[in-house]
Amino acid sequence: MERVIVARVQGSTHHESVVRWARQEATRRGLAFRVVHDGQPDELNDAQLVVTGARDPDGVMIPACPVVLIPEVPAAQLSARPGTEIVLGVDAREPARAAVDFAFDTARARGVRLRAVHAWRFPSCAAESPFAVPEEDRAAWEDHEVQLLADALRPWREKHSDVHVLEDVRLLPPAQALSRRSASAGLVVVGRGSQREPGPTLRALRTEALCPVAVVPT
Incomplete structure (x- = not known):
């Protein structure tokens, strides 16, 4: 089974920060990267890590793997902290x-x-x-x-x-x-x-x- 980091996109304007952070983390860990839209829960089953927005009402409880919640702050502020x-x-x-x-x-x-x-x-x-x-x-x-x-x-x-x-x-x-x-x-x-x-x-x-x-x- 492929080890993958998943960016869960909820359709808000905040999704760019979610996708960017997940992609950077996948590169850092040497794992595959995938974007999953709301309504595709089966796509989370093989995730090593799920990245979603902090205000995603269901994000914390979805998978049995770690979840990273991305706050609604400017994307540049997040990427400036490596x-x-x-x-x-x-x-x-x-x-x-x-x-x-x-x-x-x-x-x-x-x-x-x-x-x-x-x-x-x-x-x-x-x-x-x-x-x-x-x-x-x-x-x-x-x-x-x-x-x-x-x-x-x-x-x-x-x-x-x-x-x-x-x-x-x-x-x-x-x-x-x-x-x-x-x-x-x-x-x-x-x-x-x-x-x-x-x-x-x-x-x-x-x-x-x-x-x-x-x-x-x-």
């Missing part, structure tokens, strides 16, 4: 292995840095307290989150020793942390569970991310 970092959204307590694999492989193939972003929040006991969180408590909790992320990524860092990894722990909601990093990223990578509808982080990224977002099924 050497920028890959941003991985990762839950240090339960990392989505397929998404982490995809992010490391992509960073290595492009020869760029991988930024692993782990978003955290205060424990419920602190969040519900009417008093300000003491600085020493915050520092201790943050140190714990930093260690969790380091432990979670250690197997991949050992396997991909040639990939430069920056571990980035943020006291923010995941969507906000990733959206901010998308302004200077070449690609944001997140995992997708088995639920039928996108979760809140992915819903936010579809409208707020300023670079392509790769959604990798877990």
Whole structure:
């Protein structure tokens, strides 16, 4: 079976950016390239990667392969970022292995840095307290989150020793942390569970991310 990257075209004025990004990625990976129009779902069955518009209502849930969502920004803005970092959204307590694999492989193939972003929040006991969180408590909790992320990524860092990894722990909601990093990223990578509808982080990224977002099924 031919390994192919598919550009899913929905007929909007945004389709040129979708096709251009998919063609460039196919060239980078040495894979075949195909354009599929809405109404041709069978053409997605052998795809290694599907590229579609970020506002495609069905794009995330179509194939059992990674999907890259292209934001509605000028095409020149997307093509001007070939050497920028890959941003991985990762839950240090339960990392989505397929998404982490995809992010490391992509960073290595492009020869760029991988930024692993782990978003955290205060424990419920602190969040519900009417008093300000003491600085020493915050520092201790943050140190714990930093260690969790380091432990979670250690197997991949050992396997991909040639990939430069920056571990980035943020006291923010995941969507906000990733959206901010998308302004200077070449690609944001997140995992997708088995639920039928996108979760809140992915819903936010579809409208707020300023670079392509790769959604990798877990």
